[in-house]
Every structure is written in C-alpha cells, then in structure tokens.
Amino acid sequence: MQKNLVIVESPAKAKTIEKILGKDFKVMSSYGHIRDLKQKDGVDIHHNYAPQYIVPEDKKKIVAALKAEARKVEMVWLASDEDREGEAISWHLAEVLELTPEKTKRIVFHEITKNAILRAIETPRDIDLHLVDAQQARRVLDRIVGFELSPILWKKVKPALSAGRVQSVAVRLIVEREREISHFLSEASFRIVADFLLPDGTTLLKTELNKRLKTKEDAYDFLDSCKDAAFKIDETVTKPVKKSPPAPFTTSTLQQEAARKLGYSVSQTMAVAQRLYESGRITYMRTDSVNLSDLALGSAKETILNVYGEPYYKFRKYSTKTKGAQEAHEAIRPTYIADEEISGTIQEKKLYDLIRKRTLASQMAEAEMERTTISISISQQTEKFVATGEVIVFDGFLQLYTESSDDENEKEQDNRLLPPVRPDEPLTLKEMVATERFTQRPPRYTEASLVRRLEELGVGRPSTYAPTIQTIQNREYVLKGDKEGVERHYRILVLNRLKITEKEKKEIAGADRNKLIPTDIGIVVNDFLMEYFPHVLDYNFTASVEKEFDIIAEGEMNWTDVIDRFYTVFHPIVEKTSAIKTEHKIGERELGVDPKTGRSVFVKIGRFSPVVQLGVINPDDKNASKPQFAPLLKEQSIETITLEEALRLFDLPRTVGTYEEKTIEAATGRFGPFIRHDGKYISIPKQMEPLTISLEEAIELIIAKRRKEAERSLKKFGEAPEVELLNGRFGPYITCQGKNYKIPSTVKDPKALTLEEVMQIIASAGEKAQTKKRTSQKK
DNA sequence: CAGTGAGCGAGCTTCCGCTTGACTT
Numbered sequence: 040m041q042k043n044l045v046i047v048e049s050p051a052k053a054k055t056i057e058k059i060l061g062k063d064f065k066v067m068s069s070y071g072h073i074r075d076l077k078q079k080d081g082v083d084i085h086h087n088y089a090p091q092y093i094v095p096e097d098k099k100k101i102v103a104a105l106k107a108e109a110r111k112v113e114m115v116w117l118a119s120d121e122d123r124e125g126e127a128i129s130w131h132l133a134e135v136l137e138l139t140p141e142k143t144k145r146i147v148f149h150e151i152t153k154n155a156i157l158r159a160i161e162t163p164r165d166i167d168l169h170l171v172d173a174q175q176a177r178r179v180l181d182r183i184v185g186f187e188l189s190p191i192l193w194k195k196v197k198p199a200l201s202a203g204r205v206q207s208v209a210v211r212l213i214v215e216r217e218r219e220i221s222h223f224l225s226e227a228s229f230r231i232v233a234d235f236l237l238p239d240g241t242t243l244l245k246t247e248l249n250k251r252l253k254t255k256e257d258a259y260d261f262l263d264s265c266k267d268a269a270f271k272i273d274e275t276v277t278k279p280v281k282k283s284p285p286a287p288f289t290t291s292t293l294q295q296e297a298a299r300k301l302g303y304s305v306s307q308t309m310a311v312a313q314r315l316y317e318s319g320r321i322t323y324m325r326t327d328s329v330n331l332s333d334l335a336l337g338s339a340k341e342t343i344l345n346v347y348g349e350p351y352y353k354f355r356k357y358s359t360k361t362k363g364a365q366e367a368h369e370a371i372r373p374t375y376i377a378d379e380e381i382s383g384t385i386q387e388k389k390l391y392d393l394i395r396k397r398t399l400a401s402q403m404a405e406a407e408m409e410r411t412t413i414s415i416s417i418s419q420q421t422e423k424f425v426a427t428g429e430v431i432v433f434d435g436f437l438q439l440y441t442e443s444s445d446d447e448n449e450k451e452q453d454n455r456l457l458p459p460v461r462p463d464e465p466l467t468l469k470e471m472v473a474t475e476r477f478t479q480r481p482p483r484y485t486e487a488s489l490v491r492r493l494e495e496l497g498v499g500r501p502s503t504y505a506p507t508i509q510t511i512q513n514r515e516y517v518l519k520g521d522k523e524g525v526e527r528h529y530r531i532l533v534l535n536r537l538k539i540t541e542k543e544k545k546e547i548a549g550a551d552r553n554k555l556i557p558t559d560i561g562i563v564v565n566d567f568l569m570e571y572f573p574h575v576l577d578y579n580f581t582a583s584v585e586k587e588f589d590i591i592a593e594g595e596m597n598w599t600d601v602i603d604r605f606y607t608v609f610h611p612i613v614e615k616t617s618a619i620k621t622e623h624k625i626g627e628r629e630l631g632v633d634p635k636t637g638r639s640v641f642v643k644i645g646r647f648s649p650v651v652q653l654g655v656i657n658p659d660d661k662n663a664s665k666p667q668f669a670p671l672l673k674e675q676s677i678e679t680i681t682l683e684e685a686l687r688l689f690d691l692p693r694t695v696g697t698y699e700e701k702t703i704e705a706a707t708g709r710f711g712p713f714i715r716h717d718g719k720y721i722s723i724p725k726q727m728e729p730l731t732i733s734l735e736e737a738i739e740l741i742i743a744k745r746r747k748e749a750e751r752s753l754k755k756f757g758e759a760p761e762v763e764l765l766n767g768r769f770g771p772y773i774t775c776q777g778k779n780y781k782i783p784s785t786v787k788d789p790k791a792l793t794l795e796e797v798m799q800i801i802a803s804a805g806e807k808a809q810t811k812k813r814t815s816q817k818k
Numbered sequence: 819c820a821g822t823g824a825g826c827g828a829g830c831t832t833c834c835g836c837t838t839g840a841c842t843t
Contacts, residue, residue: 048837071837078832097839124836178834185833192832199831206833313838325836502835510833646823656824668823692821708821720820772843779843 041065044108045116045146046132048125051317052151056118059153060160065112067105069119073098074131081186082179084606087599090179094135102135109136114144117166118159121147122365123592127174130166140165150332150369151322169594176591176598180204180584183606184575187613188568194617195625196564197644201514204581205499205507207568210516211576212492213484214557214565223480225548229258229473229532233424235270235415235466242458244466246415246424251476255530258473262534265417270466273416273423280408280429284400284436286329286357287370290501291494293324293394298487299443301389305486306505311390312371319374320381321394325501326368327494329357331398335369338376339402351435353404362497363585372398400440407433411457415466428457445488468534475529483554486519498581516561524550559649559677563626571616575609631682640685642677645670647709649677651685670707672728687730696734703737705729716741756794764789764797775801 043064047053050068057066074092076082083089094102109115115138117129129145132138144163148155181204188202231248252258288296290309297308312324331339336354343352359366373395381391408429415424431437484492490504499507511517524547531542557565568576584605590596623629627643630651638654649671657663669688671680692706695714703716705723712723714737721744723729727736753771754764762775771789773780780801782789792800 050838069837070839072835073837075835076833081833098837120836128836174835181834183833187832189832193830201832203833317838500835502837507834650823652823666824670822706821708819710819710821713821715821774843781843 042113044112047118088602106136117145120367122367123174126170130171152334170592172598173588173592208498213517213555217557220480225477230476231473233471234469246426249423249425266537269418272460272464273414275413277411280410282406285442287398287401295487309505311386323368327364328366329370396440400436403436406435406437428455471534473532517555517557520556522551567625695737698738
C-alpha cells in the first residue's frame with residue numbers, strides 16, 4: 040500500500056513522475072479541470088456572483104477514482120501547474136476529494152526532472168486562495184460575457200451564434216483587416232535597376248536606384264538623362280552584421296513555424312505535438328514559456344560542442360515578452376536533445392526535427408555577416424545607384440536553423456558576393472530598366488498569423504488558440520478560403536544602346552490561398568458588437584482585466600468586487616440592447632426598388648444564410664403578397680451586392696434546358712449552387728454560376744458525374760449483389776447493406792479479393808465492433 | 819449531403835481554459 044498520492048494534470052506527466060518518485064508514491068492525473076460552472080445558472084448574480092460548480096459527466100469516473108485513492112493514503116500532494124488555472128485545479132481537487140489540510144500538500148515544479156521534483160516535495164506550501172480567486176474571477180467574467188452576449192445575437196441576428204472575450208476579438212481582427220484591404224488604394228511607382236560592366240568589360244554589377252520615381256514621365260526623363268551620363272564607383276561601405284537565433288518554441292511560435300515550414304494547420308500541429316509528447320519525445324506542447332531547464336541547457340551544450348564545436352556554442356537565457364504569460368511549463372523542446380532521429384510518422388519526424396533544430400539553434404552562436412554597399416554616382420545627378428551584397432563570415436546557428444517569415448513580399452536576400460571595385464572606377468551602362476511597381480495591400484490573416492496577433496494582444500491561452508480558430512469557423516464568422524486575384528497591367532521602360540523602348544505586361548495581383556476571410560454573418564455580428572459593446576471588443580480589454588486579476592492574486596482586491604464593477608456597467612447595456620425594437624434586422628440593407636413590381640429590395644442575414652428579400656410583410660392585409668426570398672451566391676456579400684445583382688437572384692431556380700427528354704434546372708441550395716436532372720443533384724463547380732451556366736456546360740457536368748459514378752465501383756460480386764467494392768475518398772473500401780468496411784492493409788490488391796475473403800473482412804469487422812461495444816459498456 | 823425561409827406555439831443554442839480520448843467513410 041502506497042502512503043502518498045500525487046495528482047498532476049496530465050497522464051503522460053504522471054507516468055514519468057511515478058518513475059522518478061518510486062514505490063512510496065502513486066501518481067494519478069486529474070485530466071485538467073475536474074469541475075466547472077453549471078451549464079445553466081452557473082453564476083448566482085444575486086448572491087454576490089456565487090459560482091455554482093458541478094463535476095461534469097465525463098469527469099465523474101476520474102473523480103471517483105481519485106477520491107477512492109485519496110482515502111487510502113496518508114498524504115495527498117496536489118501537483119497541478121503553477122499558474123492561475125493550476126492553482127484552481129488543486130483547490131477544486133481539495134474541495135471535491137474532501138481533503139483535510141493535515142493530509143494535503145501543494146507542490147509545484149516547472150520541469151520534470153528528479154531534482155526539481157524532489158525539491159518540490161521538500162518545499163510544499165498551502166493552496167494560494169488569492170490565486171484561486173483570480174481564476175474564479177476569470178471564469179465568472181468569461182461566463183457572464185459569453186452567456187449574456189450570445190442570447191442577444193440569437194434574438195437579433197441568428198440562433199446558435201456566440202460571442203466571447205476571446206472569439207469576438209479574433210473575429211474583429213479579421214473583419215477589420217478585410218475592410219483595410221477593401222479600402223486600400225495601391226500606389227504605383229517606378230523601380231529603376233541598372234546593370235553595369237566593370238572596366239574589365241565582363242564583370243557585371245547589378246544595382247538599383249536609391250529612390251523610386253512617381254510617374255512614367257519621371258522614369259522616362261530619368262532614363263533619357265542617363266543616355267549620355269557617366270557612371271563611376273562612388274564608395275564602398277562594408278559593415279559587419281550579426282544575427283541572433285530565435286528563442287525556443289512556445290505553442291504560438293511552434294504553430295507559426297510549422298505552418299510556414301511544413302504547411303500544417305494550427306490544429307494539425309497540436310495533434311502531432313500531442314503524440315510526440317505522449318511518446319515521451321518532447322516536453323509539454325501547450326506553453327507560453329521560452330525557458331529551458333538546466334538539464335536541457337546542459338545537453339544542448341554537449342550536443343553542440345560534439346557536433347559543431349566550441350565556436351558554435353553560446354549560452355543564452357531567454358525571457359518572455361508576451362503579455363499575460365503564466366509560464367507554468369518549459370519551452371517546447373526534445374526530451375533527449377541528442378536524439379537526432381525518432382521513430383514515428385513522417386509528420387511526427389518533421390515536427391520533431393523542427394523542434395530539435397530550433398532548440399539547439401537557441402543555444403548557438405550568432406551568425407556573422409558582412410554587408411557591402413557599393414554606391415555609384417551619376418554625372419549631373421544627385422541620385423545614386425546602389426548594389427548590396429551580404430556574405431556570411433561565420434554561419435553560427437544558421438548552419439542548423441533559419442526562421443521563416445510571413446512576409447511573402449520580402450525581398451530575396453542579397454546573399455551574393457559583390458565583385459571587388461575601387462573608388463572612381465568608371466562603369467559602362469549595359470542596360471537600365473524602369474518597372475512599374477505597386478504598394479502592397481495588408482495581408483489577410485492565416486491561422487498562424489492570427490494566433491500570433493492574439494498572443495501579442497494577450498488574448499487567449501496556448502490551450503485555446505487552436506479551438507478558438509475552430510469556433511469562429513464553426514459559427515461561420517470566418518472561413519478559410521481563396522480569393523481570386525485581379526489582372527493588373529504594369530509598364531516597363533528599357534534603356535539599351537541609347538534607345539528607350541516601352542512594354543506593357545500583365546500580372547495577377549492580390550490572389551490569396553487558404554486565408555481567413557470574414558463572412559457576412561461575421562461582419563454583421565462584429566459591427567453589432569462594436570456598436571453596443573466596444574469595451575468588450577477593445578483590443579486591450581483582456582489585458583486590462585488581466586491586471587485586475589493580478590491584483591486579486593496579490594490579495595489586494597476582492598474578486599467579487601472586480602466582477603461587480605464590470606457587471607454594473609455591462610448588464611444595463613445588455614438589457615438596453617436587448618430591448619431595442621428595430622423595424623429592420625441587424626445588418627439589414629435596403630438596396631432600392633424593383634422596377635418591375637415597385638417593391639423594396641433588402642439584403643440581410645436569413646435563417647440559414649444571407650438572403651435578398653423582395654417586398655415586406657403587410658400585417659394589416661392578410662391577402663397581400665408575401666415577401667419573396669432568395670439566397671445570395673457564395674461570392675456575393677451583403678456589403679457589396681448591387682440592386683441589379685440582387686434582382687437576378689430571383690430568376691433562380693432557372694430552367695437551363697432539356698437533356699434526354701428531361702429538364703435541367705439550376706439553383707442554389709444549402710451546399711451551394713447545383714443543377715438537377717432526372718432526380719439527381721450535381722454541384723456546379725466554382726468557375727460556373729447557376730445564373731449563367733449553359734446547356735452544354737450542364738450536360739458536360741451530367742456526363743462527368745455519370746463517368747465518376749461508374750468509376751466508383753471497382754468490383755461487384757454476381758452471387759451477392761448487396762456486396763460491392765468501391766473506390767472512395769480514402770481509397771478502396773467494401774460496402775454491404777449500407778455499411779462500409781475498411782480493407783486491411785495486408786491486402787495488396789483489393790481488386791483480387793474474392794467474395795469469400797470479403798465476407799471474412801465483414802465478419803471480423805463485425806466482431807471488432809462487438810468487442811468494442813462490450814468494453815465501452817463496461818466503462 | 820440537399821434545394822429551406824415572417825412571426826400565437828417548446829425548448830434549444832452560448833463562454834474560456836485545463837486535459838485526453840473515441841472517432842475516422
């Protein structure tokens with residue numbers, strides 16, 4: 040019988056610690072929080088905001104197990120994380136497990152090493168109730184904000200929407216960025232580059248003019264004036280530049296780098312990191328700390344010295360700059376830095392490699408570069424041509440790791456070596472080119488760049504970045520999508536052999552892939568919240584309440600007073616906003632009058648999607664014609680749709696024509712535009728529109744669909760028509776009476792399967808499902 | 819996948835942060 044029970048938050052951590060502490064200690068996990076506010080009436084507003092906690096259904100089992108174990112031991116050690124949430128978890132455990140102070144000790148450690156844990160055991164403390172109160176304030180504030188704002192949206196905009204301290208700010212960032220983009224006016228200017236020949240007649244020097252010229256005329260005049268100008272080397276400046284490695288990974292920086300370098304989505308990164316953590320390869324993946332343990336620093340040093348040698352090593356201590364960071368864990372790093380390769384999936388290997396390189400690089404010497412700038416003077420002119428080159432003198436950490444950048448427009452680095460030149464050396468102009476360039480609009484957010492912005496604002500925590508991004512997409516406030524670019528012309532002037540020629544070229548500008556784009560619902564909800572609750576949507580709201588939580592944690596303020604101060608201002612606005620009677624729906628826009636019927640045309644958020652509405656309800660006249668509705672097309676938006684575009688939507692559903700003596704209709708449905716023919720539905724692809732699709736195009740779609748369906752079937756079994764081998768999204772599979780079965784990976788050629796083998800697969804799959812059911816019932 | 823939609827009506831939806839499973843046609 041063990042005398043001691045240690046409770047931590049994560050089961051993977053529990054396993055490691057149990058090994059360290061030995062047989063006198065049993066280590067169990069709480070799996071995070073064990074209690075939460077009741078779903079309904081979780082905060083008793085009228086009794087000083089008393090929180091009403093319950094153990095959620097899915098936590099009852101673990102709580103019962105902890106309770107049983109706690110009863111058996113002499114001492115319970117509460118070892119949840121050393122931050123606000125962790126302190127609260129310990130307090131909830133003490134309450135729920137009915138632990139007496141005599142048999143309870145609170146311990147904390149930042150790293151899972153023998154030393155750290157033994158030291159923690161030697162220096163226990165009591166639960167910090169002030170810190171717990173700060174957590175309660177955080178929890179209650181979030182509940183009040185979320186559960187008072189959301190119902191207003193149900194009433195005013197659409198059912199099942201949501202608002203909250205974190206998600207609403209995330210949506211605001213995306214909506215405002217989109218507005219910046221649509222208001223952005225790009226400015227043109229001419230960039231002048233010139234290629235010179237050195238006196239040897241062969242060495243080329245590529246340069247750029249040190250300023251841009253506003254108009255084509257300016258550019259022309261400049262090129263013209265260079266026809267008979269003399270060029271010579273003005274001066275050469277060489278200066279050393281140093282570059283330091285980036286800090287080890289936190290959740291946020293890992294998500295950003297994995298997106299840029301490996302193309303992972305934020306949630307993908309977290310899922311892969313979770314597996315690496317569970318298999319003991321890396322430290323905890325939800326952290327805002329850049330700190331490395333002494334043990335990690337030591338083994339990083341050893342590895343660098345062994346592999347790269349003394350000059351490449353440099354001891355570094357990083358400190359966080361992030362607002363509101365709680366630093367309960369270490370930075371994300373390999374558990375055994377010396378392990379260069381690990382077993383696992385390709386995804387796991389790649390992410391591990393990234394983490395390992397970043398960790399090692401953080402303890403390496405800075406890279407030393409030499410940046411050379413050669414300037415070239417032009418006779419009779421003050422402007423100069425400039426050539427820059429950068430040479431790496433000592434690569435330092437760059438040998439192992441280079442941080443990527445979000446900025447797609449960033450100039451390609453001038454890593455080239457410049458030829459040796461002497462001052463006053465004359466140069467021969469080979470060619471000069473003036474190219475029209477445009478200023479860039481602000482970039483749309485990616486998942487990862489949104490996370491970075493939220494972290495900068497101190498909004499959200501490492502454990503919530505990925506779920507928050509999911510939520511705002513689930514609510515259809517934003518979607519991850521592509522934007523077509525627009526074709527743009529630009530002009531080029533070339534000066535060659537004393538002649539200036541002009542060309543015009545085309546480019547696609549502003550195209551975007553896989554970026555976060557606000558929907559109409561997102562825009563309408565954001566504008567509404569900004570109008571009535573600007574305080575909550577303020578980018579500094581979280582930061583300012585965090586300050587108050589800190590004061591609570593210091594014990595210098597009552598948490599209920601902080602909440603009360605907020606609530607007495609907030610709630611009346613909720614009441615007032617809720618009571619506002621508007622003739623029109625929030626976000627509704629009147630486009631004008633339909634010339635045919637004389638009825639007004641509106642756009643608004645409908646029950647299912649944005650719609651156009653023709654006419655209004657007349658409550659006094661039951662026989663008056665009812666309003667007509669039509670959903671907006673995917674590319675259209677409430678903000679930008681015109682009256683003409685809106686009126687055309689009422690032409691749907693539209694008869695496209697007849698094929699095989701059956702009519703083809705085009706319309707827009709729940710899942711986008713489609714055509715219907717002979718009782719079958721076929722989606723209309725992006726390049727076509729239901730309003731304009733031609734009969735030929737529609738017939739092509741029908742034929743393509745039929746072909747695809749025919750290809751779907753790999754094999755049929757004459758003796759058993761209910762069994763079929765199909766080709767699906769994830770490869771071949773078996774279907775039988777409406778149920779699908781996976782083909783075991785041991786089968787090399789699914790097409791060669793006999794009916795007997797197929798039936799066996801079905802039977803064994805059935806068995807598996809049976810045993811699974813039984814085990815889950817036992818639970 | 820499926821093509822809906824103005825008001826008598828029942829009750830539901832929702833927050834943020836801490837954790838990992840049970841799912842994979």
